Amino acid sequence: MINLKHRAVVAAASLALATGGFLATSATTATAAAAGPNCTEWYDENTFGVTCSGGASGKEVRAVAECGNGATVYGQWKSAVTGGWSYAYCAGKGGLYDGKPQLRG
Numbered sequence: 001m002i003n004l005k006h007r008a009v010v011a012a013a014s015l016a017l018a019t020g021g022f023l024a025t026s027a028t029t030a031t032a033a034a035a036g037p038n039c040t041e042w043y044d045e046n047t048f049g050v051t052c053s054g055g056a057s058g059k060e061v062r063a064v065a066e067c068g069n070g071a072t073v074y075g076q077w078k079s080a081v082t083g084g085w086s087y088a089y090c091a092g093k094g095g096l097y098d099g100k101p102q103l104r105g
Helices: 004-018 030-035
Strands: 039-043 047-052 060-067 072-074 086-089 096-104
Touching (some): 072 086
Parallel strands (some): 060 086
Antiparallel strands (some): 039 047, 060 072
């Protein structure tokens, strides 16, 4: 049911094709890399989390999760300059279906 792994694999495969197959893999998904500098995502069956560091001054990031029952939930805004984890929780809402980071600033 969790769409994150599939999305990361598809994004990584697309990037590999676009770069002629030269691609280094890591625990940070392509989605997190697109969200901002030095971002890392984490998730389990109910929770999506994100942290970023090294971003431009004033940038903030938060976790946004789509739950199994269709609800969208949001984590707290955290500095994308100094880091700090933002978590969005889908417990009691059908579990985590998908998640993504959201930047502002």
